[in-house]
Amino acid sequence: MLHDPGDKGLRIGSIGLLGNVIIGLAAVAPAYSLAATLGFVVDSVGEKAPSMFVLAFLPMLLVAFAYRELSTDTPDCGTTFTWATKAFGPWIGWIGGWGVAVSAIIVLANVSEISALYLFQFLGLDALADSLLARVLLGSSFIITMTWISIRGIVISERMQMILMFIQFAVLIVASVIALVKVGLDRAGPQAIDPEWSWLWPGGLDQSQIAAAVILCIFIYWGWDACLAVNEETRDPEKTPGRAALLTCLILVATYVLVTYAIQSFAGFGDTGIGLGNDANDEDVLTILGEPVAGAVMVSALLLTVCVSALSSTQSTILPTARGSLSMAVYKALPEKFASIHPRYMTPAFGTAVMGGAALTFYLVLSLVSQDTLADSIASLGLAVAFYYGITAFACVWYFRSTLLTSARNFFFRGLFPLVGGLAMTAAFVRSAYDMISPDYGATSIGGIGGVFVMGVGMLVLGIPLMLACFAYNSEFFRGKTLTADTEVKVPDVY
Numbered sequence: 001m002l003h004d005p006g007d008k009g010l011r012i013g014s015i016g017l018l019g020n021v022i023i024g025l026a027a028v029a030p031a032y033s034l035a036a037t038l039g040f041v042v043d044s045v046g047e048k049a050p051s052m053f054v055l056a057f058l059p060m061l062l063v064a065f066a067y068r069e070l071s072t073d074t075p076d077c078g079t080t081f082t083w084a085t086k087a088f089g090p091w092i093g094w095i096g097g098w099g100v101a102v103s104a105i106i107v108l109a110n111v112s113e114i115s116a117l118y119l120f121q122f123l124g125l126d127a128l129a130d131s132l133l134a135r136v137l138l139g140s141s142f143i144i145t146m147t148w149i150s151i152r153g154i155v156i157s158e159r160m161q162m163i164l165m166f167i168q169f170a171v172l173i174v175a176s177v178i179a180l181v182k183v184g185l186d187r188a189g190p191q192a193i194d195p196e197w198s199w200l201w202p203g204g205l206d207q208s209q210i211a212a213a214v215i216l217c218i219f220i221y222w223g224w225d226a227c228l229a230v231n232e233e234t235r236d237p238e239k240t241p242g243r244a245a246l247l248t249c250l251i252l253v254a255t256y257v258l259v260t261y262a263i264q265s266f267a268g269f270g271d272t273g274i275g276l277g278n279d280a281n282d283e284d285v286l287t288i289l290g291e292p293v294a295g296a297v298m299v300s301a302l303l304l305t306v307c308v309s310a311l312s313s314t315q316s317t318i319l320p321t322a323r324g325s326l327s328m329a330v331y332k333a334l335p336e337k338f339a340s341i342h343p344r345y346m347t348p349a350f351g352t353a354v355m356g357g358a359a360l361t362f363y364l365v366l367s368l369v370s371q372d373t374l375a376d377s378i379a380s381l382g383l384a385v386a387f388y389y390g391i392t393a394f395a396c397v398w399y400f401r402s403t404l405l406t407s408a409r410n411f412f413f414r415g416l417f418p419l420v421g422g423l424a425m426t427a428a429f430v431r432s433a434y435d436m437i438s439p440d441y442g443a444t445s446i447g448g449i450g451g452v453f454v455m456g457v458g459m460l461v462l463g464i465p466l467m468l469a470c471f472a473y474n475s476e477f478f479r480g481k482t483l484t485a486d487t488e489v490k491v492p493d494v495y
Contacts, residue, residue, distance in 0.1 A: 020244035027223030029313030056217030062421030066396035068242030078327025098463035099388030108359035147356030191268030380456030393422030
């Protein structure tokens with residue numbers, strides 16, 4: 001069942017502002033992101049970690065303005081693909097859409113592994129947690145299950161995410177408040193320190209420290225744009241998705257700063273025990289605080305929270321990427337099969353299945369090759385994210401260039417803010433790629449080049465032969481016949 005660009009066959013008007021925000025938050029997986037990243041941010045900048053979350057939030061907010069303006073004008077589930085095509089033409093638009101897909105494939109492989117690992121630990125099955133075969137089998141089953149749920153429909157996905165998100169934020173906030181209260185009452189451990197406002201200011205850091213921390217924070221924020229990819233299924237699609245994107249970013253920065261303040265104050269920076277200076281804590285400084293903060297119950301709660309966080313991200317990452325492939329197929333940038341809609345569930349079933357299958361294959365291959373390679377793949381994610389966020393921000397400026405001087409609002413929200421956000425993403429991409437070339441960056445190297453660089457840049461470059469294959473299959477899109485700056489993308493008015 002194929003559709004014209006004005007009616008892709010999705011379930012129009014099925015989710016509201018709250019559901020849209022939930023999908024954006026779920027894709028970020030804040031608990032998992034904190035557990036996996038905070039230790040390395042602290043390694044880079046020490047007590048200034050909260051300032052890095054604020055600093056990285058600023059370009060995210062500026063890019064979010066670009067997403068809001070573009071979504072208001074063109075509420076299409078293709079997001080970066082559609083907007084970049086309308087601004088810069090088919091070739092840049094296609095490769096921008098590929099950047100979104102690369103990000104999803106990489107993160108799906110990793111979050112499924114984390115879901116399996118933390119679930120085994122939560123259940124006390126440490127032997128299975130240490131077993132590669134057990135983790136791969138359970139992680140693979142998670143990808144398959146979440147792909148099936150995504151095929152079943154956007155409404156069931158939204159409801160499931162709401163439950164998972166409530167658990168996640170409740171545990172994070174409760175644990176943080178308890179930790180801060182104990183610090184204030186002098187009931188924390190001997191390494192505890194009083195929180196300071198100076199932690200929010202990045203003074204005293206050099207450029208390399210800031211660059212290393214910011215690229216990590218780009219990963220920790222990544223995913224909020226998932227709420228824009230379901231814009232055609234959202235009530236009031238010209239306004240709600242943009243508002244949801246901004247709300248998601250604000251909720252994330254507040255949560256990250258709160259949790260970081262709590263962890264730094266309670267654990268301190270010592271190099272023993274739960275101290276953040278202890279290298280053994282780098283890979284997870286979140287769950288190790290469970291017992292010191294609130295006993296065995298909090299240990300279990302945090303383990304379950306990280307598992308739930310990664311699991312919810314598995315499903316919410318599939319949703320927008322499948323809809324991106326649907327949009328690309330509708331405009332003939334991908335084979336028509338990707339534009340097929342399930343007659344009962346009204347979802348892009350084929351594209352969803354392909355995305356789940358690609359993530360499953362990527363996960364199995366990297367797991368069998370090396371766990372270090374799998375770890376390096378997540379370190380490379382920031383490149384793909386900065387790549388397509390930058391393209392989207394610049395697309396906003398160029399697409400609206402004729403209206404930038406018509407009002408102060410347009411100048412700032414369509415011009416200056418997106419431009420600065422795009423330049424920040426470009427700087428983060430270039431600096432990180434340069435650092436990642438070093439064979440000492442990450443856990444692997446290939447031919448004297450860092451494995452993180454090979455993985456990140458290699459996955460993006462892989463899009464070029466795939467794009468040429470799509471051109472050979474059907475060149476209508478690439479010859480500007482299906483989507484141009486003047487193409488109207490309409491969404492039925494169902495509120």
